Amino acid sequence: MPDPRHLAERADGLPARSAAAAGTRDLNADYLKAAAIVGVVCIHAGLPFEDVYRFGVPVFIGLWAYYLEKALARRGPETHGAYLVQRLVELGVAYIAWTLLYIEKFYDGRWDATPLHTIVGGWFGGYGWSGQYYFVILFQLTLIFPLLRRWVAEAPTLPVIAAGVALNVAAGYWLFENRWISAVGDRLFIYWIPYVAMGIALARGEFGRKPGLGLVAVLLLLAAPIESRLFAEHSAYLALTVTLASLLLLMSAVAADRSPLRKPGVLGRTVAFVGRNTFAIYVANVAMLEVSKSTGFTAFAVSHGGPWGLLAVVAATLAGGLGIGWLLQALGLGVLVGKR
Numbered sequence: 191m192p193d194p195r196h197l198a199e200r201a202d203g204l205p206a207r208s209a210a211a212a213g214t215r216d217l218n219a220d221y222l223k224a225a226a227i228v229g230v231v232c233i234h235a236g237l238p239f240e241d242v243y244r245f246g247v248p249v250f251i252g253l254w255a256y257y258l259e260k261a262l263a264r265r266g267p268e269t270h271g272a273y274l275v276q277r278l279v280e281l282g283v284a285y286i287a288w289t290l291l292y293i294e295k296f297y298d299g300r301w302d303a304t305p306l307h308t309i310v311g312g313w314f315g316g317y318g319w320s321g322q323y324y325f326v327i328l329f330q331l332t333l334i335f336p337l338l339r340r341w342v343a344e345a346p347t348l349p350v351i352a353a354g355v356a357l358n359v360a361a362g363y364w365l366f367e368n369r370w371i372s373a374v375g376d377r378l379f380i381y382w383i384p385y386v387a388m389g390i391a392l393a394r395g396e397f398g399r400k401p402g403l404g405l406v407a408v409l410l411l412l413a414a415p416i417e418s419r420l421f422a423e424h425s426a427y428l429a430l431t432v433t434l435a436s437l438l439l440l441m442s443a444v445a446a447d448r449s450p451l452r453k454p455g456v457l458g459r460t461v462a463f464v465g466r467n468t469f470a471i472y473v474a475n476v477a478m479l480e481v482s483k484s485t486g487f488t489a490f491a492v493s494h495g496g497p498w499g500l501l502a503v504v505a506a507t508l509a510g511g512l513g514i515g516w517l518l519q520a521l522g523l524g525v526l527v528g529k530r
Contacts, residue, residue, distance in 0.1 A: 217454060218399070219253065220465030222443040226250055227468040231475050231507050234320050235500045241414035244426050245407070247324055248385045248436035250468075254328065255389025256444055259339060263393070270336060278332050284526050285325040288473045292319040295480070316377045320476050323377045330379035331386060338383065339390055347391040354384030355433050362428030363421060376425040384433065388440050395446035404442035410435035464508065469528030470515025471508055478510035479503065 229243030237243070258277075262270055293299065293313055301309070316323035331338070342350060358381055365371050391397055414431040426432060454462065464471070482488045482503050491499035515527040524530060 216444070217458070217462055218443040218445075220462040221458075222249060222439060222465070223253065223468050224461045224465035227464065227471050228504065228508070230321065230472065231479075231504050232500075234475055234479055235503050235507065236497075237500050237504070238497050239415050241418050241426050241429065241432065242411045244414065244429070244432045245411060245436045245439055247427060248382070248433065249439055250324070251327065251331070251382050252385035252389040252392075252436070252440040253444065255331070255335075255338075255386040256393045256440075257389075258332075258335060259390045259393035262335075262339070274332055274335065278329065280525055280528075280530075281325065281328060281332070284469075284473065284528065285322075285329075287526050289314060289318055289322065292322075292476060295477070316375075321472060323375075324472075326377050327379060327382055331382065334379065335386075338386055342387050342390045347387060347396055350387045351384045351391075351437065354381075354387065355430070355437075357381070358384065358428040358433050359430050362425055362430075366425070376427055381425075381428060384437060385440070388437050389444075392440060392444045393446055397441055397445075399442065399445035401442050403438040407435040407438035407442065410438070464512070467512055467515050467527075470518070471511030473527065474511040474514040475507050477514075478507040481510070482506060 226246040226249045229246035232243045233240045233246070262273065265273060296319065297304070297313065304313075312318060316326040361371070361376075361381060410431045414426070414429060414435070417429050417431050418426060421429075479488075482491075487506065488500070488503050491502045493499070495502065515529075518524060518526050519529050
C-alpha cells in the first residue's frame with residue numbers, strides 16, 4: 191500500500207532520517223501501517239477470513255489525509271495548489287508505470303482487440319489489477335482535498351464522520367441494489383470521506399491518541415466475517431464492523447503530537463521498517479504473488495500447511511516487495527515506490 195508519509199510528505203516536514211534523529215518519528219503510526227499492508231497482502235494471497243483484514247485500505251486513506259493535512263497546514267494557502275499538483279504527478283507516475291506493467295502481464299498488451307471503454311474504465315479505472323482502485327480513490331480525494339478540509343473545519347467533525355458511516359452502511363446494504371450505483375462501486379470518493387475526516391481531525395489535534403480503542407477495533411474485525419455471512423454486502427469495505435474498526439484503529443495509533451523517540455527491539459524495528467515501506471510492498475505484491483504461484487511455491491505452501499500455509503507466501507511477498515523497493519531506489523527510480 192502506498193505509504194501516506196511519502197504521498198503527502200512527512201508530517202513534521204523533515205526527511206525521514208532527520209525526523210528520527212530529532213526524536214519525532216511516530217512508531218505507532220508505522221506499526222499501524224505495517225499491520226495494514228500485511229492485511230492487504232493476506233487478502234490478495236487468499237487467506238481465510240479475509241474480512242478481518244479489510245481495515246487496510248480505510249486506515250491508509252485516513253493516514254494519507256493526516257499527513258496531507260499536516261503538510262498543507264505548514265504552507266501558505268497560495269502554495270497549496272502547486273503542492274497538490276506535485277503530489278498528483280508523483281502518484282500518477284507510479285500509477286501509470288505499474289498499471290502498464292500489469293496490463294502487459296495480465297492482458298498480454300491486447301490494446302487493439304480491447305474496446306476503449308474497457309481500457310479506460312477497466313484497465314485504468316481501478317479494475318486492472320488487485321488494489322489499483324486505491325490510486326483511483328486518491329486521485330479523486332487529492333483534487334477535492336481543499337474542499338474537504340474546509341468542510342471539516344466548518345462542521346463538527348463527529349457528525350460528519352457519523353454521517354459518512356451511515357452512508358457507507360446504507361450503500362453496502364441497500365444503495366448498491368441500484369445498477370448505476372453498483373456500476374461505480376466503492377471507487378467513488380464519497381465512501382471514503384469518514385476516514386479523510388478522521389485523518390484531518392487527528393492532524394489538527396481534535397482527538398488525542400486512545401490506545402485502548404485498538405482492542406475494541408480488533409474485536410469488531412473479528413466479528414466482520416459474521417456480519418458478512420448474515421448480510422450480503424456488495425463491498426466488505428462498507429461493512430459496519432470494518433468501518434468502525436478502521437476509524438478506531440486510527441484513533442488508537444495516530445495523534446497530532448509525535449511520540450518521544452523510543453528504542454524498539456529487533457521485532458519492533460522490523461515492523462516499523464515494513465511500515466515505512468508500504469508503497470513498495472503494495473505495488474509489487476501482485477507481481478510477487480504471481481511469482482509464488484508460477485514457481486509452485488504457493489501450491490507447496492498450501493499442500494503442507496493448508497490454507498494457513500499461505501502465510502509463508504505472505505511473508506515471501508513482503509520480503510520481495512521490500513527488495514524491489516530497495517532495487518528501484520538504488521536505480522534512481524524511487525518515485526515508482528513512493529520515494530523522492
